[in-house]
Amino acid sequence: MKDLRILPACLTARAARALLRLARHGGTALPGKLALKICPGLLAELGRGVDTVIVTGTNGKTTTSGMLRHMLDESGISYLSNRSGANLKSGITAEFIFCADLLGRSRRRVAVIECDEGNFPAVAEALQPKAVVVTNVFRDQLDRYGEVTHTRDCIARGIRAVPDAVLCLNADCSLTASLGDGVPNRVVYYGVDGASAEKAPTVSDAPHCLRCGERYAYRRHTFAHLGDWYCPNCGAARPLPDLSAEEIVPEGPGSRVTLRENGTRRAVTVALPAVYNVYNALSALTAARAMGWDMSVCESSLAGFGAMFGRMESMVLGDTPVRIVLVKNPAGCDRALEYLATLGDDVMPVFCLNDNLNDGTDISWIYDADYESLFAARRYERIGVFGIRAQDMRLRLKYAGADDSAVEVYSSLDELADAVKNAGRPVCVLPNYTAMLAVRDKLSSLAGGGKFWEAN
């Protein structure tokens, strides 16, 4: 017999959403929270009969989920997905409610769900996904999760609740790959064989063997702690990838990637730049196969998949071309800084730093990101900083070697928007999560775009 609380829970969530929309509020958490209060088992009810893939991990969740949605769009399959990045249990529940009737019967048969690592155990257990993708484990929001291995253990706990799910794991990340050890699940690994880093990482988030504590050695490095790792002491090593990127050649804004799978090779185009997006493409392809989707459509769809919601997005404000690149942890930030460096000296970088709960209240990580390399080689005429911790950002830049007198501190979104409009050069904004929501909202409304929850 159905839980009698489903109907009032769904009604309440819909009413709450209607009120929030009337108030022109972009909040996505409240309707789901209310519904779960009324009916704690709601998500499991709503997920019944839906083929779900859950994407979790530190970096690349949103882009990987975006690639999966694009694959389904191209395949003409309708689905539900938490596309506004509301990736906690409450937001995911809300998404399911709005795609179901009032009795909790879903109108969609397929779901692509991006899930926060801390919420993964509860969400996975409720949804019983067909496939789980773990992109990587990096240090991120340590104030919330305590330690990197804690994040990994959190995901491991969720995996124990879903023995029937196919696990799609990044072989190049030792923390992620270890999730496949000794589990009853079917496990599929992906990895990069064809790229190596130009320099060794300044800090590794996983320097030591999880089994014996010896320092890992690498046959090849892609970036940060990702690569062909092995333990010289106990013999633990990167699993052989089932799907690997054997060769990566820059092509247009993105790359041409030679894939190897079961001894066969074929080339695909990935429209998004840089090797971390090759990882995202591999994780999406591995998941698509686990879900049983049409692989030829999925592979070719990657050529047409552009930027995501603040991950790397461009717009024009007045005469100023603006790019927004989300940064939220040292590894992602270093990739964004490398990208910023490719734009040359004649841009205005704007660094935005908030410390709200969704960002992580500890901003110490900005000292683990390699801002030094950015300022070692170039001098910017104008640099902007914004956000609740703008002064900390300014100080970080000073110690990185920036000229403090070139740094402008904006105390409001209006000031920031004015500076961007009158920058006289292209602007590249690097915000963390909640700063990105605010800045993107402001700039895109001035540029005539939509609000974030309407955006794809």
Next chain:
Amino acid sequence: MELKICHLYPDVLNLYGDRGNILCMRRRLEWRGIGFEITELPLGVRDDLTSYDLFFIGGGQDFEQTVLLSDLSAGRAANIRSAAEDGKPFLCVCGGYQLLGAGYRTADGQMCEYTGIIDLTTEGSPDRMIGNFAFRLGAESGGSVVVGFENHGGRTRLGSGVTPLGSVLKGYGNNGSDGTEGVRWNNVYGTYSHGPVLPKNPEFCDHILGTALERKYGVRDLAPLDDRAENAAREVMLRRLHVN
């Protein structure tokens, strides 16, 4: 003048941006035209510590801390002890601070022996003490107010007669109950403060650099710097914590 700075265990104790402390010391020497040399001594390197003037040890994960213990008992602990007894300045943060004590009792009662250089002990607890915090340094450490970010499960108790680094103004500090934060023993400065602690607290950084210079050259010769950016970031947090 030149300071030789040693960063101990940068490969293991490297969480929470603490390497920013090395950067901060380096820049503040550089801006004053004082020479510096920074050496990283990772796990397994057996060089002794006699040639260095100033040491930094950061925080790490519990998992990595166990990797450390065998390295410490293989000689490193004795090195650290003699350098500290010799009055050389050490800045030790979080896990690096705990390691100087007698040991760590885990939440389930297991005792893990540390170096025992300073009379202090840490007890684990599943409830982490997390957040922005502020404390006032003791007069012997300069007396200024320090802001930082703490994130620790361990509760540290100082032995009787052991001087804390400072007294808590807002937040938890050593254990959340006795109002002490960190330790000051000889010229060892132990603290729970991440942030990293030095960039936003330039007076504290200069105090440590001054201690190292005084020990080596007999003079605390530090020209004033333009600290407007440092103070602006610090003021924001002091205001938020309602510390005057």
